[in-house]
Amino acid sequence: MELLWQNGQVVVQNQRLHNNNNTKKSSSSPTKLLQPPIPPSMDNNQQQQQPSTDQNLFIQEDEMTSWLHYPLRDDDFCSDLLFSAATPTPPCATSQVVTAVRPPVPVPSSSNESRPPVRNFMNFSRLRGDFNNGRGESGPKTIVRESTQVSPSATPSSAAASESVLTRRTDGTDSSAGLNRKGKAVAMTAPAIEITGTSSSVVSKSEIEPEKTNGDERKRKEREATTDETECRSEETKQARGSTTSTKRSRAAEVHNLSERKRRDRINERMKALQELIPRCNKSDKASMLDEAIEYMKSLQLQIQMMSMGCGMMPMMYPGMQQYMPHMAMGMGMNQPLPPPSFMPFPNMLAAQRPLPTQTQMGGSTPQYPVHASDPSRVFVPNQQYDPTSGQPQYPGYMDPYQQFRGLHPTQPPQFQNQATSYPSSSRVSSSKESEDQGNQTTG
Amino acid sequence: MSNRRSRQSSSASRISDDQMIDLVSKLRQFLPEIHERRRSDKVSASKVLQETCNYIRKLHREVDNLSDRLSQLLDSVDEDSPEAVVIRSLLM
Numbered sequence: 001m002e003l004l005w006q007n008g009q010v011v012v013q014n015q016r017l018h019n020n021n022n023t024k025k026s027s028s029s030p031t032k033l034l035q036p037p038i039p040p041s042m043d044n045n046q047q048q049q050q051p052s053t054d055q056n057l058f059i060q061e062d063e064m065t066s067w068l069h070y071p072l073r074d075d076d077f078c079s080d081l082l083f084s085a086a087t088p089t090p091p092c093a094t095s096q097v098v099t100a101v102r103p104p105v106p107v108p109s110s111s112n113e114s115r116p117p118v119r120n121f122m123n124f125s126r127l128r129g130d131f132n133n134g135r136g137e138s139g140p141k142t143i144v145r146e147s148t149q150v151s152p153s154a155t156p157s158s159a160a161a162s163e164s165v166l167t168r169r170t171d172g173t174d175s176s177a178g179l180n181r182k183g184k185a186v187a188m189t190a191p192a193i194e195i196t197g198t199s200s201s202v203v204s205k206s207e208i209e210p211e212k213t214n215g216d217e218r219k220r221k222e223r224e225a226t227t228d229e230t231e232c233r234s235e236e237t238k239q240a241r242g243s244t245t246s247t248k249r250s251r252a253a254e255v256h257n258l259s260e261r262k263r264r265d266r267i268n269e270r271m272k273a274l275q276e277l278i279p280r281c282n283k284s285d286k287a288s289m290l291d292e293a294i295e296y297m298k299s300l301q302l303q304i305q306m307m308s309m310g311c312g313m314m315p316m317m318y319p320g321m322q323q324y325m326p327h328m329a330m331g332m333g334m335n336q337p338l339p340p341p342s343f344m345p346f347p348n349m350l351a352a353q354r355p356l357p358t359q360t361q362m363g364g365s366t367p368q369y370p371v372h373a374s375d376p377s378r379v380f381v382p383n384q385q386y387d388p389t390s391g392q393p394q395y396p397g398y399m400d401p402y403q404q405f406r407g408l409h410p411t412q413p414p415q416f417q418n419q420a421t422s423y424p425s426s427s428r429v430s431s432s433k434e435s436e437d438q439g440n441q442t443t444g
Numbered sequence: 445m446s447n448r449r450s451r452q453s454s455s456a457s458r459i460s461d462d463q464m465i466d467l468v469s470k471l472r473q474f475l476p477e478i479h480e481r482r483r484s485d486k487v488s489a490s491k492v493l494q495e496t497c498n499y500i501r502k503l504h505r506e507v508d509n510l511s512d513r514l515s516q517l518l519d520s521v522d523e524d525s526p527e528a529v530v531i532r533s534l535l536m
Contacts, residue, residue, distance in 0.1 A: 221501030263490065277500045290466045293496060297474055300503040307510035311517060 467492040474499050 275281050276288055276297050283289045471492050 117448070263488070264492040267493060270497060272488050273497045274500070276491055277497055277504075287460065287463050287466070290463055292468050293500070294466065294473075297470070297496070297500060297503065300500065300507065301474075302507045304503060304510060305506065307514060311513045312508055 464489060467496075471495060 116194055145313060271286060271289065274293055275283075278289070279290055281289060467489055474496070
């Protein structure tokens with residue numbers, strides 16, 4: 001038994017319509033489909049009320065039961081639809097089985113496409129989840145696609161009927177997309193692609209339920225859905241891909257933005273840590289802070305080298321070696337500007353005790369010195385301290401090169417300007433040693 | 445150039461190309477592991493910064509160790525000249 005809407009009346013017919021969805025729909029759908037849209041609300045409601053009983057019968061049909069049961073659950077959602085629709089039209093009494101929301105929904109939805117569709121679709125998504133066991137998200141999308149697809153391409157009969165439904169769907173989807181862009185819209189699009197015909201059919205059916213009021217409309221929608229199913233399946237896939245592509249891009253953009261944000265946050269976090277490590281860093285600018293960090297690292301390396309050499313020299317500080325120590329240290333230090341501090345020069349110093357003078361001079365004459373000296377001096381000391389005339393490498397290293405760079409010990413360097421060199425702290429030792437050495441060399 | 449960089453990188457969320465070049469040069473200087481491991485373009489700023497922080501901490505530890513050693517040597521050595529050296533070397 002089926003209820004058919006013929007000539008503005010509900011006619012009970014066999015299930016042939018359901019069986020011959022395509023054929024019957026094409027033939028009977030025009031009348032049915034066309035009619036509902038014409039009368040806005042009252043007619044539909046009235047008509048819906050009349051066949052309520054019939055609808056009940058109709059509802060008992062197998063095809064209806066599936067979504068009939070769901071509508072009961074949909075009441076929660078449909079209620080939202082009602083409120084969102086902003087059309088407080090009382091649900092038709094006919095919707096005894098079907099949620100009362102349906103009658104007013106289609107009417108206001110057509111008028112207020114913005115709000116009701118949004119909620120509708122959100123509800124639909126939930127409904128879809130119920131209906132399709134998780135494919136709910138895809139539901140609205142498929143629905144939208146179906147609507148969009150069906151309306152332009154579907155047969156006029158189906159298109160007419162589906163348009164009314166589709167418009168709501170599209171509106172809902174659009175609004176829902178606007179509301180739930182990232183999450184649901186994207187999620188919906190993704191599964192939507194994978195939706196099969198069955199899901200779409202179910203979706204369409206489910207959609208139809210809340211929108212349509214009574215069995216008549218449901219019947220039409222079912223038929224439409226069935227027809228739409230066949231039509232929409234192919235169309236869905238097409239449009240799914242098309243809309244999916246755009247949605248994919250937006251999704252990718254969103255993902256990219258999120259990842260970019262995370263990257264930025266990570267970088268800022270590291271910058272803060274670096275700033276904490278650098279002493280007396282009052283720069284808020286990233287670039288200047290990085291420059292300071294670079295200089296600080298260089299100064300630290302030099303400092304460590306000096307200290308390590310000093311540690312190594314200490315036990316070697318024999319009276320006879322004192323004069324040679326600074327030279328060797330300076331030579332070694334200059335020869336090994338950046339490697340990690342180690343006592344590699346130690347054996348060299350021991351072995352090279354005799355050729356110290358030559359070594360120092362060689363070190364002094366080594367072209368490396370000016371190169372290396374220039375860097376630290378440029379970094380740490382504004383005054384060039386290299387004195388090639390004396391043949392002794394003016395070791396610009398400092399035990400506290402960073403402080404020197406900071407200009408905290410400006411007075412120290414000039415104190416030992418015997419060789420026109422200026423060193424802070426430890427450099428004094430070397431300078432003093434150098435002076436002694438120079439004295440020795442000049443004399444000896 | 446620094447002004448341009450500062451203007452561009454005034455906001456904390458901006459890293460100009462110059463800054464990236466600075467980072468890469470720093471890495472090459474101090475972190476041989478990153479130096480030739482991958483192209484400079486691929487080196488992420490966060491990784492560079494992290495390595496820099498680690499390296500600075502390592503240098504700090506080294507300085508502390510050396511300071512301790514120098515102080516110990518200073519105590520052990522009574523001579524004036526080496527002592528002066530150590531004292532000055534300890535000046536940090």
